[in-house]
Amino acid sequence: MAELVPQLEFDGQCREAFERYAALFGGEITVMNTLGETGDVPLPPGSTAGAPDMVRFAELRLGDTRLLGNDLPADQYASPRGFNLAMHFETADEARRIFDGLADGGSISVAPTKVAWAALFGMVTDRFGIPWLILGFED
Structure with missing residues (x-):
């Protein structure tokens, strides 16, 4: 069986974003290395090296889910x-807390509201440019 694991790309803000997500979601950063720390490991084909302090690979664990960046x-x-x-x-309530945290410094495209399929539905792009769809199912 395959596992679908999202990998997000950032413009130099990966560390800041993952530290924010770990605090907001209650997750754990299990890997965070930079190009400078892994300079002896070849880059994937088609990749170009950036500054040594740029994050080469990050992993955030949220329960059984992983988010890469x-x-x-x-x-x-x-x-x-x-x-x-x-x-x-x-x-x-939990969905609202997360939504509000992601909206801090970001932009709201759909304000949190009750819909037929969820007690709370909202869409937001966070301060790092990542688009989120947040759902909460019980009042």
Whole structure:
């Protein structure tokens, strides 16, 4: 069986984003290395080295789920589009807390509201440019 694991790309903000996500979601950063720390390991084909302090690979564990990330040089970075990260929570209160944390410094595209399929539904792009869809299922 395959495992689907999202990997996010950042414009030099991977460390800050993952530290924020770990605090907000209650997860644990299990890997965070930089290009300077792993300079002897070849880059994947088609990759270009960035500054030594750029994150080469990060892993955040959220229960049984993993979120991966890395930084890209500015000339290779493009803002994410065409997807969002959907997070489902048992309660609307927990969903609201996460939504508000992601909205801090970000932009709200759909304010949290009750919908037919969830007690709370909202869409936000966080301060790092990552789009999120947040759902809470019980009032």
